[in-house]
Amino acid sequence: MSKTIPYLFICLVFLCTSFSQAQQIGGATTGSEICFSCHKDQAKDWGTTWHSRSHVDSNPLYKAVIDYMSRITYQPEAGVLVECAQCHNPKMTIKEIADKDSFALSEALKIKTAQTERVEASVKDKAIKDGISCNICHNVAKINETSNLQMRGFKAVEWGSSDTIYGPFEDDGRARIHKSLQKEHFVNPNQLCMVCHFGGERSGIEIYTTGIEYTQSGSKETCAECHMSTKRQGTIAPEIKKTGVTAEVRDIRSHLFASARNSNVLEDTIELTATSSGKNFVVTLRNLTPHKAPTGFGGRSMNVKMEFKDASGSIVNVQTYVLETVYADKKGQETIPYLAAAIKSDTRLNANEIRKLSIPKPAGATSVTVNVTYRLASERLLKIINFSDSIFNKEYPVKSINVGL
Ligand code: HEC
Ligand code: HEC
Ligand code: HEC
Ligand code: HEC
Ligand code: HEC
Known part of the structure; x- marks a missing residue:
């Protein structure tokens, strides 16, 4: 049931408001389901990747590592999670635990305080449960270039406005439900991948070095060519025809983020x-x-x-x-x-x-x-x-x- 209602709702939104103003659909507070019914192919591919499972509730290994760290460092689980969210859930509302000692003590003694309640609510927030979703990548308006390996994930990006989707194409007003804006980091997406796959230094040890290894290799082949797909001709929102507009054929890629788990x-x-x-x-x-x-x-x-x-x-x-x-x-x-x-x-x-x-x-x-x-x-x-x-x-x-x- 929970699936049909939003679907019908979106069809109505599509048909009835197609010539009205762009909606607030790309913001921090909405999940990504709203994108699914218009962009079915992208949603289907993305659903098979572990980008969609980067939240602790959907990834058992991530959870096990966090539990282990929590035991070894005597830190509450939620405290570790907030640190890791920098890349795994970059829109988590709590970015840092203000008073770590009092937080640890309250969690250990199971005392509810304003701080523990805020952190727990932030970790469990429904809007972040779909992981590295449409509303993460396509809401990145700007990437801050820095050589600081700790400034990755949300610390490397500026989020855009909630009625605009940032993507590889120039805005031609065709989407109508959302505005779109072309950004260089979608035309050449390596830079977008590097936001999280490059760096993440802890105690002087570089943790995620894929981007560094790649840069040193001097490769001309992009991350997207191997991990999304080569470009092919296709339509990106076939449903648009319901509003009497022909879906435009463009050069697109699949959203597989191909890995051992979902590809060959x-x-x-x-x-x-x-x-x-x-x-x-x-x-x-x-x-x-x-x-x-x-x-x-x-x-x-x-x-x-x-x-x-x-x-x-x-x-x-x-x-x-x-x-x-x-x-x-x-x-x-x-x-x-x-x-x-x-x-x-x-x-x-x-x-x-x-x-x-x-x-x-x-x-x-x-x-x-x-x-x-x-x-x-x-x-x-x-x-x-x-x-x-x-x-x-x-x-x-x-x-x-x-x-x-
Ligand atoms: C700099 C960004 C960044 C930070 C910070 C970060 N991660 Fe990750 N994490 C990634 C990326 C990117 C991957 C995917 C790499 C891959 O697929 O091999 C990943 C993958 C993982 C995986 C493997 C998941 C799987 O499904 O196989 C685990 C476990 C993990 N991270 C744990 C953590 C923990 C615990 C923390 C906090 C202590 C953390 N990460 C902090 C970027 C980050
Ligand atoms: C990890 C980042 C990332 C995520 C998550 C992501 N996208 Fe994309 N998306 C991209 C990149 C990069 C491109 C540009 C690909 C190119 O043309 O080189 C793109 C392109 C697109 C396009 C233009 C046509 C195409 O397919 O090339 C659409 C539409 C789109 N994305 C929709 C979505 C939707 C819907 C979701 C969620 C189900 C989603 N994206 C999730 C990175 C992402
Ligand atoms: C009501 C239908 C609808 C919804 C909902 C919708 N889109 Fe779109 N989107 C479109 C249409 C239509 C186009 C233009 C297609 C064309 O030109 O053929 C488009 C274009 C795009 C593009 C390419 C534009 C560019 O600048 O590169 C991206 C990326 C995109 N949408 C992502 C998203 C994401 C992410 C969401 C969810 C937050 C979303 N869309 C929600 C209908 C929709
Ligand atoms: C906002 C941070 C972020 C961005 C941007 C990002 N990734 Fe990831 N990526 C992650 C995290 C976190 C994981 C691990 C998720 C998990 O397994 O729980 C991951 C996992 C992956 C995986 C393994 C997926 C799987 O199903 O096992 C691949 C491949 C990958 N990313 C490629 C890319 C490519 C290519 C781009 C650029 C188009 C990109 N990523 C952009 C954070 C990011
Ligand atoms: C020539 C094709 C190619 C290019 C280009 C490429 N990769 Fe890969 N990548 C692979 C293959 C094959 C694997 C599987 C074996 C491995 O882990 O090395 C892989 C594995 C990965 C994984 C681990 C997947 C998993 O199961 O967790 C991540 C993350 C990743 N690549 C990210 C990237 C990023 C980010 C870039 C760009 C900076 C990139 N790759 C460029 C082919 C490529």
């Missing part, structure tokens, strides 16, 4: 070859992306598993090489990225790197299967935070080959 992007991650060379077996991994593989959230990993078999097909030896980052706290203990004082090791492939792994052939082995898989959460991370879940504790296939020795 992993197939394009590496090129995998293997040869027998004297006493050794050599596996070559070539990173086809202009950022690290794996990149992004510091808990991701890729496993290169080699199963050596004898002439009868029985496994005689198994070796696994893990591509991942290991973080250490002040005492040198392994920890999660956000609590780290140092990076202990980083075996991920650099942008466009070609890496050769040379392994002595085990006795009796006559063939080998190399299986490369991707993990959203490494086994190491899941052990530290003591968490398991079928989406995150899973090996997503990347590439596999079989070679005679």
